[in-house]
């Protein structure tokens with residue numbers, strides 16, 4: 001018996017339903033669907049979508065009404081994650097992409113690319129210990145972005161953020177596509193933690209608390225500005241010491257509690273979605289969208305620094321100054337800048353060498 005291509009495809013899809021959402025069978029999906037899609041919204045890709053952060057991040061982005069198309073890329077397990085998430089009855093169309101040969105298809109046409117690809121810490125490691133593996137991963141993914149979606153906003157999560165953002169910038173410069181406004185290192189988890197821990201101390205609802213966290217995303221480079229907390233409040237010296245240490249070591253607290261099985265994934269996915277949603281609202285043209293991020297900056301003498309930024313149609317359109325610091329914060333800033341300078345230099349040299 002001779003089978004038509006369509007019948008073969010239907011039988012294959014029945015036997016391997018998870019293939020349905022993968023790139024090479026999207027023709028079949030379209031043939032089986034009456035609606036042609038094209039709903040208004042943004043196209044978002046997640047690179048590293050099958051990982052500890054990637055999976056809950058993909059799930060939460062599938063629920064975001066601003067997203068019309070969600071591309072899930074990973075070097076492993078992308079078909080399973082895609083099949084699973086694609087069954088959620090929310091608007092975004094989900095497509096999966098597996099391995100380097102499908103990277104370009106994953107990226108083409110994207111408005112926002114979120115990158116949680118890379119290895120996480122184990123107890124006893126610093127984020128910088130991840131550099132040797134993650135630097136190469138970020139370079140390859142950013143080369144793909146430069147080629148396939150050079151105008152996309154990039155949210156970089158992979159550690160060490162203080163070095164991977166400079167790496168990405170150098171890759172884009174080399175390709176001639178660098179726009180500093182579009183490259184944002186995600187430090188949102190530091191803000192989420194700071195809001196939570198400060199709210200605990202003050203006995204407030206964390207949703208009412210706003211703590212600016214500046215500098216970078218590792219140890220002493222994470223600098224919470226407790227003198228600028230909203231609503232306005234004051235802390236004892238002991239509270240300042242406790243809160244600063246806890247915010248700076250929040251990542252290590254989770255790494256140790258997970259005892260070798262990884263680092264923060266669920267709170268990170270929450271923070272990444274909060275930040276991605278702010279970027280999408282900025283892209284849509286909403287006014288007054290402000291979040292902290294690690295970006296190209298002239299706020300200090302360093303080429304990159306995390307502060308509050310205003311997100312707009314072209315990315316980080318305004319980088320805010322630090323505001324008035326107290327003596328404790330000025331000392332913290334000097335420590336942060338010293339470590340940051342080394343991490344930034346390491347990232348830049350990785351590409352320039």
Ligand SMILES: NC(=O)c1ccc[n+]([C@@H]2O[C@H](COP(=O)([O-])OP(=O)(O)OC[C@H]3O[C@@H](n4cnc5c(N)ncnc54)[C@H](O)[C@@H]3O)[C@@H](O)[C@H]2O)c1
Pocket residue numbers: 047048049050051052053054073074075076116117118119120121130134137140141156157158159160161186187188189190217262263264265268
């Ligand atoms: N910025 C932050 O605040 C923050 C917070 C938490 C974790 N992180 C970092 O995020 C990264 C990911 O953490 P995780 O817990 O999800 O790790 P994970 O190991 O659970 O997941 C990483 C995923 O990346 C994938 N991957 C590896 N190489 C890839 C490549 N070349 N292309 C695409 N995908 C690739 C893996 O297959 C895996 O699915 C780590 O570097 C971690 O340190 C950053």
Ligand SMILES: O=C(O)C[C@H](O)C(=O)O
Pocket residue numbers: 120121127159189250251252254255263264
């Ligand atoms: O601590 C880590 O290694 C992961 C992440 O950077 C975090 O802050 O949780």
